[in-house]
Structures are given as structure tokens and as C-alpha cells.
Amino acid sequence: MLEAIDLACARGERELFSGLNVTVTPGLLFAIVGENGSGKSSLLRMLCGLLPRERGAIRWKGTDIVELKDEFTRHLTYLGHLNGIKDDLTPVENLQISAHLSGDDQSVGSAHEALQAVGLSRRAHLLPTRVLSQGQKRRVALARLWLSKRPLWILDEPFAALDEGGIILLTQRFKRHLDEGGMAIVATHQEVGLSQQSLRYLRLPG
Amino acid sequence: MNQSGLGGAVHAIVRRDLLLAFRRRADVMTTVFFFVMVASLFPLGVGPEPAVLRMIAPGVLWVAALLSCLLSLGRVLTADYQDGVLEQMVLIPHPLTVLVLAKVFAHWLVSGLPVVLLSLLLGVQFGLEGDVLGVLALSLLLGTPTLSLIGSIGAALTLGVRGSGMLVALLVLPLFIPVLIFGAGAVSSTVSGIGAEANLSLLGACLMVAIPLAPWAAAAAVRIAVE
Numbered sequence: 001m002l003e004a005i006d007l008a009c010a011r012g013e014r015e016l017f018s019g020l021n022v023t024v025t026p027g028l029l030f031a032i033v034g035e036n037g038s039g040k041s042s043l044l045r046m047l048c049g050l051l052p053r054e055r056g057a058i059r060w061k062g063t064d065i066v067e068l069k070d071e072f073t074r075h076l077t078y079l080g081h082l083n084g085i086k087d088d089l090t091p092v093e094n095l096q097i098s099a100h101l102s103g104d105d106q107s108v109g110s111a112h113e114a115l116q117a118v119g120l121s122r123r124a125h126l127l128p129t130r131v132l133s134q135g136q137k138r139r140v141a142l143a144r145l146w147l148s149k150r151p152l153w154i155l156d157e158p159f160a161a162l163d164e165g166g167i168i169l170l171t172q173r174f175k176r177h178l179d180e181g182g183m184a185i186v187a188t189h190q191e192v193g194l195s196q197q198s199l200r201y202l203r204l205p206g
Numbered sequence: 207m208n209q210s211g212l213g214g215a216v217h218a219i220v221r222r223d224l225l226l227a228f229r230r231r232a233d234v235m236t237t238v239f240f241f242v243m244v245a246s247l248f249p250l251g252v253g254p255e256p257a258v259l260r261m262i263a264p265g266v267l268w269v270a271a272l273l274s275c276l277l278s279l280g281r282v283l284t285a286d287y288q289d290g291v292l293e294q295m296v297l298i299p300h301p302l303t304v305l306v307l308a309k310v311f312a313h314w315l316v317s318g319l320p321v322v323l324l325s326l327l328l329g330v331q332f333g334l335e336g337d338v339l340g341v342l343a344l345s346l347l348l349g350t351p352t353l354s355l356i357g358s359i360g361a362a363l364t365l366g367v368r369g370s371g372m373l374v375a376l377l378v379l380p381l382f383i384p385v386l387i388f389g390a391g392a393v394s395s396t397v398s399g400i401g402a403e404a405n406l407s408l409l410g411a412c413l414m415v416a417i418p419l420a421p422w423a424a425a426a427a428v429r430i431a432v433e
Contacts, residue, residue, distance in 0.1 A: 050293060051433050070299035078297050082290025086222070088229040093222075100218040101298050103211055128229075 001025050002047065002152060002183065007056035009042050016042055017204055018055065026151070026181040029174060031192050034204030040187035041081060043204070044154050047185060048078045060152075077102070077148040079155045083141035087130040091115055091140040094129060095147070104147040114146035115139075119169050134161040142166075145173055153177065153184040168193075212300045216308040219295075223312035233281065238320045241274035245328045256333045263332035264342065264393030268386055271321045271346055272353060276382075278317040279357040279374055282309060283428065287365045293432045302428065307421040310351075310358045318350035334397075341396040341406070348409040349389040355413075355420035356381045362427035385412055 001024065008018035016039030024030050032040045045051040047058060049065050049072065058065050065072040085094040092111045099106040115125050118139045124132055129140055138161045145153065159167050171193045174184060178198045186192065192199060227234050248266045249259055286292040286309075295305055325346050329339045360378035364370035392405035 045433075048297060050296060070301075073297045074299040076297065078294070080290055080293055082288075082293070084290035084294040086226060086289065086291065088226055089222070093225070097218050097222045098294065101215050101294075103214075103299075 008054040032187040038204040114143040118143040219308040227316040237278040244270040264390040268390040275353040302425040314354040345392040355416040358424040362424040365431035
């Protein structure tokens with residue numbers, strides 16, 4: 001369970017939000033919505049511990065994430081608006097290395113499976129990622145979610161650049177993750193096709 | 207995660223960076239070729255007097271090695287910062303200091319080690335032989351990792367800064383100078399017959415200080431950069 005209490009964020013002189021409370025429990029997806037520049041990405045980075053917070057507390061299972069450090073990041077899969085993949089490596093290599101680094105299944109077979117599951121054609125698996133389209137690159141980055149067994153996902157606009165098919169695949173993956181007791185915090189601009197009981201919206205003031 | 211998990215992560219980072227260097231051979235060759243060029247042009251410019259060449263050899267080769275290291279620093283972290291790999295690295299549940307050290311090691315393997323090996327060949331061009339050649343290679347073997355380590359601090363501090371190349375040079379050159387003095391000094395003192403032990407010991411000491419401290423400082427700078 002991830003709790004954020006009385007969270008505030010300022011970038012430079014400007015205060016983006018304050019007094020924010022979020023409680024994410026297993027089986028729940030929090031969709032963060034708000035205008036461009038309302039602080040969605042900052043909030044997500046703060047919840048990951050990448051961005052220091054102005055005020056407030058963020059607790060994972062009751063302990064502050066600053067104290068937990070690696071004990072917290074071990075349970076976390078974060079995908080920012082940057083894909084975090086190397087253009088000169090193939091999708092399979094990218095996925096294997098990131099799986100290796102995060103301690104997930106790193107075999108070639110499971111990398112192929114994950115890429116297949118995210119809808120990347122077999123042909124694209126062994127091309128340099130450089131030559132793929134934006135949407136395909138996003139899929140390569142999202143394929144990590146098919147390998148991840150971590151309970152907490154923090155994703156920054158995962159639907160961006162995806163086509164309809166990709167959105168459906170990702171929503172199904174979310175559903176399975178939540179069914180398995182996972183939790184997710186997702187910044188998005190669109191409706192998430194999940195049932196009411198597993199979905200919460202958080203609107204950031206503009 | 208346990209120790210083997212950390213070893214696995216270090217292995218993955220080194221392997222990825224070597225693979226990337228292999229895919230972008232041209233980039234790597236540029237800095238190595240730069241070293242060869244600078245070192246080869248001096249004999250042509252100064253003239254073929256063997257005594258003069260032997261005298262300037264330590265300084266020239268060391269300065270060339272230092273500049274080629276400076277040239278390659280942009281590759282250590284900048285690309286990772288731009289494509290988001292660096293922020294993923296910060297979130298890996300292992301000490302960032304060790305992961306940065308792994309990156310620096312990979313960087314040294316592709317930009318420092320070739321310089322050490324080529325120096326044996328280029329030394330001959332300057333009329334160095336036997337002992338002196340050995341000391342030259344040894345001094346570079348001790349010195350170039352120190353340069354990569356110190357350079358990584360500069361590279362990390364200037365992440366996200368426009369035109370960072372010049373700034374990195376300004377930041378790290380003062381810290382490079384002791385290494386240059388000890389390194390070239392080791393070779394010169396062998397040429398003049400004093401023996402290189404003192405200078406080599408100092409180079410070794412610099413490396414021993416840099417191994418724990420530089421990655422720690424660079425890791426702190428990386429954390430600030432990905433905020």
C-alpha cells in the first residue's frame with residue numbers, strides 16, 4: 001500500500017499542487033488526470049522518490065520511502081515519458097538488459113514473449129530500436145510490464161503514441177495486474193477501460 | 207537484493223555499454239584515432255632528432271591521452287540521460303555508486319585501454335624502448351582509469367547543460383593535472399635514470415582515492431540531474 005499525505009510540489013517559484021492525499025491499495029488503479037503542466041509527471045516522480053518533495057510524506061506499507069530506499073524501489077516499476085530504451089540495441093536486447101537490471105526473468109524466450117504480448121511484430125524484435133516508429137518504441141518500453149512481477153507500477157502517460165490495439169492490450173495487462181493484487185498509478189489524458197471498483201481518478205488543479 | 211544481484215546488475219551495465227560501443231564503433235574510434243593523430247603529428251612537426259623526441263615523448267603521449275579522455279567523456283552519461291536510461295538506473299534497487307562505477311569501467315575499457323595498448327606502439331615512434339616503454343604503459347594503465355573516474359564527476363555535474371563539453375573541460379582539467387604530472391613524471395624519471403617508483407606510487411594512490419570517491423560524487427550529481 002502506498003500512501004501520500006499532504007503532498008506539495010513546487011517547481012521554481014510556482015506551486016503546482018499542495019495538500020494532496022492519495023492512498024493506493026492492492027487491486028486499485030489511480031488515474032491522474034489534469035491539464036498539461038498541472039504537475040502529473042512531477043507527482044509521479046515524487047512518488048517514485050526521484051523528485052524531492054516540498055512538503056508531506058510518502059509511505060510504502062507504513063514506512064517513509066526515503067527511509068526504505070532500495071526496499072521501496074524493489075517493489076516499483078516506473079516508466080517515465082522517456083522510454084528508457086537504447087536506440088542502438090534491438091527490442092530483445094533492451095528488454096533483456098532492463099529485466100536483468102531489475103531482477104526479472106531475463107531469458108531470450110520471455111523477452112520475445114513479452115514483445116509478442118505487447119503486439120510488436122516478430123520482424124521488429126531484432127531490428128535496432130532506432131528504426132521503429134514512436135508507437136513501436138513505446139511498446140518496447142511497455143513490454144517491461146509483461147515481465148514485471150512488482151506490485152507497484154507508476155506510469156507516465158503509457159497510452160501516449162499507442163494505437164487502439166495497443167491501448168486494448170495495455171488495458172488488459174492492467175486488469176490482470178490488478179487482479180493479481182497489484183496497484184498502479186497512471187498519468188493519462190484518456191479514459192481507462194477498467195471497472196468502477198478498481199479505478200479511481202485524481203484530478204490535479206490546473 | 208543480495209550480493210549476486212548486484213554483481214548481475216554490474217555485469218548487465220558493463221555488457222550493455224560494451225555492446226553499445228560496438229554498435230557505435232565510429233564514435234569510439236574517433237577518440238582513439240585522436241590520440242594516435244596527436245601523438246604521431248608531434249614527431250613530424252618537431253623534427254626527427256632522436257634526443258629531442260625522447261625528451262618530449264612522455265609529455266606528448268600523456269597530454270594526448272588526457273585530451274582523448276576528455277573528448278570521450280561526453281559518452282559516459284549524456285546519452286543515458288537523454289533517453290531515460292539514467293532515471294531507470296537510479297531506480298534500480300542497488301547502490302547507484304556501484305552502478306556508476308560499472309559505467310566508468312565500461313567507458314575505460316573502450317576509451318582508456320586502447321590508449322594504453324597503443325602507447326606501446328607510439329612510444330617506439332618517439333624512440334622509447336625497453337624499460338621506458340614499459341613504464342609508459344604502466345603509468346597510463348594506472349592513470350587513465352583515474353582520468354575516467356574524475357571525468358565522470360564532471361560529466362555527471364553537467365548533465366542537461368547546453369554546451370557542456372567546454373564546462374566539463376573547465377571542471378575536470380584542474381583535477382587532471384596531478385595525474386598528468388605524476389604520469390609524465392614517471393616516464394621522464396625513467397628516461398633520466400632516477401627510477402619511476404615514486405611517481406607510479408603516487409599514480410596508484412590517486413587511483414585508490416578516485417575509485418571510491420569519484421563514483422560516489424558522480425552518483426550524487428546524477429541524482430540531482432534526474433530530479
